[in-house]
Amino acid sequence: MRLSGIFIVRAVALAGLAACVVSAIALWQARHSARLVYAQNFALVDDHGRPFEFSQTRGRPVVLFFGYTNCPDICPTTLATLAHAKAAFGARGRDIVVLFVTVDPGRDTPAVLARYLALFDPSFVGLTGNVAQLAPVFSAYHVYHEVVHSTETASGYLVTHTATIYFIARDGHFQTYGDWTDSRDVLTRDLKEILS
C-alpha cells in the first residue's frame, strides 16, 4: 500500500515533468518556427546632424516610432509613455534605443528634433533626412504619411501618419508592435521582451 503510494507520487511527478518538457518544446517551436522578420537597415541624419545608420543599434533593443514635433496629441502621448516605461527599468533601461523618425522633414530639422525630444528623454534619438533618404524608410516600415494642407487651421498643415510603435530585439528582428493607446504597463511588458 505504502509502496504504491510512492509509485503514484512518482508517476504524477513524472507526468508533470513530461508535460512541462512538452509544453516547453511547443513554446520554443511556436517562437522559432514563425518566420522572424528583421528590421531593414537605413541611413538618416540624427538630431545632432550626424549620419545615422540603423545597423548602429545592433546588439541593443530598439523602439522605433514615426511622428512629427508639431503633433500635439498622439506623438507626445507615445513619447511620454515610452519615457516613463523606459525610466522604470533604471540603469538596465539605458540600453534601450528609442528612435523617433520624423514624417515632417520640412519643419523637423535636427535642432528642432533635439529640442523637442529633450522634453521627454534626452536619450531619445530624433532622425530626419531629405525626401530621398526618408522615402525608402517609410516604405520599408510601411509608414503611411500624408501632408494635409488646410486653410481651416492656423497650424499651416498637419500630417496624417501611421502611429505604430515597433519593438525590435537585440538581433534586429521585430519582436512586437504597439501604438499610442497602450498603457504604460503594456509598453513595459513590450520593453521587457526586447530587453531580454
Added chain:
Amino acid sequence: MKRSATLVGAAVTLAAAITLPAAAAPTIAVTDAWSRPATQTGGVFLTIANRGAADRLVDAASNVAAHVELHESVIVRPPGTSSANAMAGAATSKAMTMRRVRSIAIAADAATVLKPGGYHVMLIGLKQPLKSGDRVRLRLTSAHAGVISTTATVRSM
C-alpha cells in the same frame, strides 16, 4: 450717507438678481486640465462636468500661443493598405489624422472628457516651450454657460 450706501447696496443686489440666472447656476465646471511637453504646438486635455442642459464648447483662448483652436484626432485607414502586410499586419493599417472642429458637444448631465486620440484644445505657435510642471491658463467659451477659466498643468505622464 448711510442711506445712499443702502441705496447702492440695493442697486447691487438688484443687478445681481437680474444676472442671477447665469451667475448663480454654474452648471458647467472644467476640471483636470493638462497638457504635454511641447515646443511649437501643444494640446490641452480636460474634463467638462455638466450638471445642466446640453451645451457646446465653441472657443478657447490662451496667452501662451499665437493661436488656439479646437481639434479632433481621428483614426484613418490609409488608402491602399491591405491586411496582407507581412511585417505588422493590422498594426500598420491604422494611421492618425487631425482636423479642426468648430465646436465640441457638451452632453447634458454628463462629463465630457477631452483626451488623447480625441478632442483637444490645440495651442499653435507656442511663445515658449511647455515643460513638465508648467501651467497654462485657458479661457474656454461655451455657447450657453459663457466663459470658463481654467489652468492646465503640463505633465510628461
